[in-house]
Amino acid sequence: MSTRSGRTSVVFASGLGNALLHGIGVHHGGVPRALQQYFIRQFNDRKVPYLVCTSTIIEGVNTVAKNVVVYDRRKSKSVLEHFTYKNIEGRAGRMNHYFVGKVYVLEAPPTDKSFSVEFPVGVQRETTPLSLLLSLPDDDLRPISKERVADLFSKSFLSPLTLRANRHVSRDAQEAVANEVLSNIARWRVLLSWTGIPSGAELGAVCDLIFRHLNTAAFRENDVFSGDQLAWHINELRVGNSISKYIRSCVNGRRLPATPSDAVESALRVVRNIVCQRFPRDLMVIDAIQRDILGARGFPVGNYALFAEQAENLFMPATLFALDEYGIPIQTAEALRNVLMPADALDDVLKRLGSLNIQQLQLSGFEREIMRDVIGNLFPRIGLPS
Incomplete structure (x- = not known):
């Protein structure tokens, strides 16, 4: 575990650094988003020859692979859908990189089942989920849907406002x-x-x-x-x-x-x-x-919106927490708080980010490498020192 200035480098504490030293990138739901992006960049740039991953690799990720080894056909405890399975296989071979890709399958693939996708726009049946009906204005409900919604309201002692807000x-x-x-x-x-x-x-x-x-x-x-x-x-x-x-x-x-x-x-x-x-x-x-229970009885009610928003942003300023989506780890964003904040909007933070002198920042070599990658992608015309 590597520490500096009271901060822990999670990549080493979790063993990912050890994998990286052996030329192995890791991509799954438990890996912080910024590190997922880092490993994909390293793999696509051929700096890391191997990438061990789960089905998260198909979630909006563009990879360039010559060989794909499918260890098994499961996602958690379920069998992968054939569509997802084929999507994973499709990562092998990409035009302008590898004309022919190879797929090695270590377990029988899921059964190929034909399927169709329906778009039930405006269609309301007895089986339409109530959560969907509760999200629609009353004027858009068909008679059968109005009956179902009215029946729900009549059987609950919670108000329609609460049931609609909590429709999920x-x-x-x-x-x-x-x-x-x-x-x-x-x-x-x-x-x-x-x-x-x-x-x-x-x-x-x-x-x-x-x-x-x-x-x-x-x-x-x-x-x-x-x-x-x-x-x-x-x-x-x-x-x-x-x-x-x-x-x-x-x-x-x-x-x-x-x-x-x-x-x-x-x-x-x-x-x-x-x-x-x-x-x-x-x-x-x-x-x-x-609000429903206490307010209806004349008691003071609470308001949890602020705390919910703070938790969603991990008790960091929202504009700083958003840097994780751009590939900057949360720990690195914390270390940059004094040079990037205060800021009213994300655009302000990004502008300051592009003007930083990376070599003068109190960051580890690994963090500087990530910063150069991210800033280089965001601001390709900026010349960054190596």
Whole structure:
């Protein structure tokens, strides 16, 4: 593990650096997006001869490969669709690079099934998902759809406004939350009526509701096994104000026989799948329910929008966090905060980025290499020192 100025280089802590030293790039959902882009660039530039990947390689990624080895035909616990499988195979051989590509298949491919794609524009049937119907204005609903929506509203004690806002969540899950709040309104009116930044007790309470009622399995798949544990991850990121500190805490607090590499991979999965994605969405589900329940009874209501937005951006300025999409790791963006911020818009940050003298920045050699790649792609006319 390499550290400098209190920052941990995740690429080495997770073992990716060791793979890179042996000429192997790694591309899967648990690898930070910026590093995924880095490995693709290295592979396409033929600086890394091998790329080990999952089906994430087909998600808007342009690769140039002479040979593709398909180890198996599975994605998680399911068999790949034939369309996805053929897309992976299609990475072998690219015009102007390799006229002929070779594909080596180590397991029987998925069955070739013909399929058609339907675009049900304006079509509403008895089987049309209610979540879709709830997103449409009443004037656009067909009679059968109006009946189904009216039936949903009549059977729920939550308001139509709440059901529409939470249309991606089942009515049963929402009502389970509402029933628990109503069963002890004196307690929950205090714990749920927060605005801005929650206290420890308030965050723990809302995380407990989220974990128990809004798809527990999804949290367990990402190594979060209780509401208290969810609250710990979120608070550790918020208070520490550094993803590197958070990852070190996860490594130091890991349970044996988990290795440091296991802990890093788990932490990155929590950051990407839970803190930045699932938690903000689920938090706003609880927000809508508490507004409905507490507001209807004359109690003060909370407002979780600010905290949800902060979590989505990993408690960093949104304009700084967005650099991850351009290929700059979050840890590197943190190190550049003083030279890139404050800024009102992403364009302002990008302009400052293009004017930086990379050699004068307090960055590692690896980070400078990434910065040169990113800035060179964003501003191809800028001459950068090697």
